[in-house]
Amino acid sequence: MDMQRSDIHNSDTPVACRSCEARHGGVCGALSAEQLLELSKHSTRKRLEAGTELVGQGEETCTCANIMRGVVKLTRMMPDGRQQIVGLQFAPDFLGRPHATESPHSAETATETEICTFPRQMLERLVSRSPDLEHRLHQQTLKELDEARDWMLTLGRKNAQEKVASFLHLIATHYDPETVEGTAFELPLSRADVADFLGLTIETVSRQFTKLRKDGVIHIENNRHVTVPDLERLQQFAGID
Amino acid sequence: MDMQRSDIHNSDTPVACRSCEARHGGVCGALSAEQLLELSKHSTRKRLEAGTELVGQGEETCTCANIMRGVVKLTRMMPDGRQQIVGLQFAPDFLGRPHATESPHSAETATETEICTFPRQMLERLVSRSPDLEHRLHQQTLKELDEARDWMLTLGRKNAQEKVASFLHLIATHYDPETVEGTAFELPLSRADVADFLGLTIETVSRQFTKLRKDGVIHIENNRHVTVPDLERLQQFAGID
DNA sequence: CGGGGAGTTGAGAAAGTTCAACTGTGGTGG
DNA sequence: CCACCACAGTTGAACTTTCTCAACTCCCCG
Numbered sequence: 001m002d003m004q005r006s007d008i009h010n011s012d013t014p015v016a017c018r019s020c021e022a023r024h025g026g027v028c029g030a031l032s033a034e035q036l037l038e039l040s041k042h043s044t045r046k047r048l049e050a051g052t053e054l055v056g057q058g059e060e061t062c063t064c065a066n067i068m069r070g071v072v073k074l075t076r077m078m079p080d081g082r083q084q085i086v087g088l089q090f091a092p093d094f095l096g097r098p099h100a101t102e103s104p105h106s107a108e109t110a111t112e113t114e115i116c117t118f119p120r121q122m123l124e125r126l127v128s129r130s131p132d133l134e135h136r137l138h139q140q141t142l143k144e145l146d147e148a149r150d151w152m153l154t155l156g157r158k159n160a161q162e163k164v165a166s167f168l169h170l171i172a173t174h175y176d177p178e179t180v181e182g183t184a185f186e187l188p189l190s191r192a193d194v195a196d197f198l199g200l201t202i203e204t205v206s207r208q209f210t211k212l213r214k215d216g217v218i219h220i221e222n223n224r225h226v227t228v229p230d231l232e233r234l235q236q237f238a239g240i241d
Numbered sequence: 242m243d244m245q246r247s248d249i250h251n252s253d254t255p256v257a258c259r260s261c262e263a264r265h266g267g268v269c270g271a272l273s274a275e276q277l278l279e280l281s282k283h284s285t286r287k288r289l290e291a292g293t294e295l296v297g298q299g300e301e302t303c304t305c306a307n308i309m310r311g312v313v314k315l316t317r318m319m320p321d322g323r324q325q326i327v328g329l330q331f332a333p334d335f336l337g338r339p340h341a342t343e344s345p346h347s348a349e350t351a352t353e354t355e356i357c358t359f360p361r362q363m364l365e366r367l368v369s370r371s372p373d374l375e376h377r378l379h380q381q382t383l384k385e386l387d388e389a390r391d392w393m394l395t396l397g398r399k400n401a402q403e404k405v406a407s408f409l410h411l412i413a414t415h416y417d418p419e420t421v422e423g424t425a426f427e428l429p430l431s432r433a434d435v436a437d438f439l440g441l442t443i444e445t446v447s448r449q450f451t452k453l454r455k456d457g458v459i460h461i462e463n464n465r466h467v468t469v470p471d472l473e474r475l476q477q478f479a480g481i482d
Numbered sequence: 483c484g485g486g487g488a489g490t491t492g493a494g495a496a497a498g499t500t501c502a503a504c505t506g507t508g509g510t511g512g
Numbered sequence: 513c514c515a516c517c518a519c520a521g522t523t524g525a526a527c528t529t530t531c532t533c534a535a536c537t538c539c540c541c542g
Contacts, residue, residue: 076394079482084397086390097383104387131372138379142338145382146345148389149327153317155396156325156440160498191521199397201499206522222507223521241320401530432489442531447490463539464489 014040022066022116026092027140030133035126043118054095054107054115061103063117064096070113071175071188075196076105085197087144088188090174094140098124111188155199158239163198164208165238168218172228183228191223212237255281263307263357267333268381271374276367284359295336295348295356302344304358305337311354312416312429316437317346326438328385329429331415335381339365352429396440399480404439405449406479409459413469424469432464453478 012033017023017040028036045068048054055061057077067089074087086105089095095107098120127134154166172183187194191209195202212218217237219227228234253274258264258281269277286309289295296302298318308330315328327346330336336348339361368375395407413424430438436446453459458478460468469475 074390076390078394078398078480080480082398084394086393099380100383105390131375134372134375134379138375138382139340141379141382141386142341145386145389148386148393149315149317149346152327152389152393152396153319153325155393156437157319157323196397202521203500203523204498207498210522239319239321443489444491444532445530448530451490 012037016040016043016045020068020116022068022092024092026066027094027133027136028066030130030136031126035130039118039122039126042122043116045114045116048109048113048115050109050111050113052109052113054109055103057104057106058102059106060101061096062120064094064098064120064123065115065117067091067093067095068114068116070115071110072107072113072115073110073189073193073197074105074107083196084199085193087148088170088174088197094137096120096123098127098137110193160198160200160204160208161211161237162239163200164194164205165212165217165234166240167194167198168212168226168228169231169234169238169240171226172231172234183231185226187224187226253278257281257284257286261307261309261357263309263333263335265333267307268335268374268377269307271371271377272367276371280359280363280367283363284357286355286357289350289354289356291350291352291354293350293354295350296344298345298347299343300347301342302337303361305335305339305361305364306356306358308332308334308336309355309357311356312351313348313354313356314351314430314434314438315346315348324437325440326434328389329411329415329438335378337361337364339368339378351434401439401441401445401449402452402478403480404441405435405446406453406458406475407481408435408439409453409467409469410472410475410479410481412467413472413475424472426467428465428467 013023014037017028017036020028022028023036028039031039048070054065054072057075069091072089072093072095073085074089075083075085077083088110089107095115097103127137154163158166171185171187175185175188189197191202191205194200195205198205209218209220213220215237217228217230217234219229221227254264255278258269258277261269263269264277269280272280289311295306295313298316310332313330313334313336314326315330316324316326318324329351330348336356338344368378395404399407412426412428416426416429428435432443432446432450435441436443439446450459450461454461456478458469458471458475460470462468
């Protein structure tokens with residue numbers, strides 16, 4: 001996973017970026033070697049443990065980042081404390097918003113995470129010069145919009161069982177690369193987080209996990225380790241066409 | 242509303258565009274007089290009655306449009322018929338998606354609507370030449386993403402009363418221009434649509450309307466005409482900080 | 483005047499929440 | 513090395529909210 005890729009422009013590519021996944025799948029792929037060098041001079045790679053807050057709801061966003069590894073949850077909170085996870089970001093997603101001064105939601109690492117941060121203004125300068133970069137950011141925004149709207153259907157119209165199955169399906173297809181027959185993965189979220197993502201209580205989530213296990217749709221070990229013997233069966237439980 | 246605006250470049254502006262609202266607030270504002278002329282040659286202005294389907298879920302999207310007047314609802318449907326409205330678009334929003342072959346949801350007019358359509362490929366050509374146009378589209382996408390995520394909180398964590406109040410607040414602030422003290426407006430959605438937007442049943446929506454009326458938060462005439470004497474009070478019922 | 487569609491209201495059923503007790507696990511300190 | 517604690521997750525029972533189904537009202541239109 002962290003092997004150095006062979007690259008035509010390897011010699012021009014900043015050392016820090018050479019083995020970077022985000023440079024291909026993420027936004028950095030839109031940059032020239034020159035721009036990449038400029039960006040890398042101002043970027044910092046960080047390892048964050050689970051539960052680290054990157055930015056609070058309504059706070060000023062002075063940095064942007066690429067997710068290299070791990071999962072980041074975006075949450076919105078009501079004044080009385082009720083909370084909803086409004087998005088999950090996986091590597092190599094981009095994090096942050098050029099031209100926005102304050103964040104519409106808080107961002108917190110769900111798992112141990114590695115990110116590559118850089119100043120927002122740095123990115124804005126690059127965007128103004130590279131239409132292709134804006135195009136990539138736009139494409140990711142559209143992807144996030146589609147995912148958000150998919151999830152609106154889940155939140156608004158599915159019952160508890162379908163919600164939990166939908167969540168497991170989302171993780172199985174988006175998260176771990178070991179997506180083969182008999183998909184297995186570590187859940188990146190606690191039961192409390194899953195509840196906040198699905199608009200349910202912890203107890204209801206737990207009961208539905210148990211029910212899916214008893215129905216043989218999933219196997220659970222250690223609370224977090226899940227195996228899905230038949231993805232299509234899970235899909236049926238999730239109410240996905 | 243349809244008065245001809247004074248404009249520095251009035252003489253260069255295509256006749257059809259001169260009195261157009263979208264040219265200022267919408268995407269057309271990013272175009273030069275020349276580009277506007279090119280676009281206007283291939284654009285058609287249409288008047289559509291309420292309930293007209295513009296594009297079906299999964300269908301090919303060959304045209305884009307600006308909404309000139311009215312409200313368009315974006316819906317996603319489950320195989321068994323359960324339905325969720327995943328977005329409401331008001332004038333002068335842009336409708337459609339460059340570079341996407343199929344639509345992730347269906348789009349249907351909620352009210353009588355006027356739109357200005359043009360071929361998707363036309364727009365793609367303009368986008369590739371005008372970075373400013375892509376920037377505007379990106380900004381609208383970001384706005385839609387924020388709105389979608391706001392609504393996720395509403396769908397996942399609010400109770401029926403808060404949901405209905407949130408909906409009324411949304412309409413009061415986004416829709417009719419007569420937003421003064423004692424806000425009054427015509428609801429652009431039927432009870433069934435409101436239910437599909439809030440993830441509730443028609444009956445629950447109706448009961449909450451009645452309750453809000455009895456509590457003096459709103460006044461209702463003719464089922465569709467709503468008056469909000471005190472917007473802040475409505476906000477409290479909606480659970481908005 | 484009658485019919486149809488949209489909206490309302492009521493009563494019982496179902497789903498999910500709440501509160502409380504319990505289980506299992508991993509870490510800490512005696 | 514074991515006892516104990518803290519924490520995450522599970523399970524149960526009562527309760528609340530929303531849904532379902534059915535009947536009814538209202539208004540528009542012919």
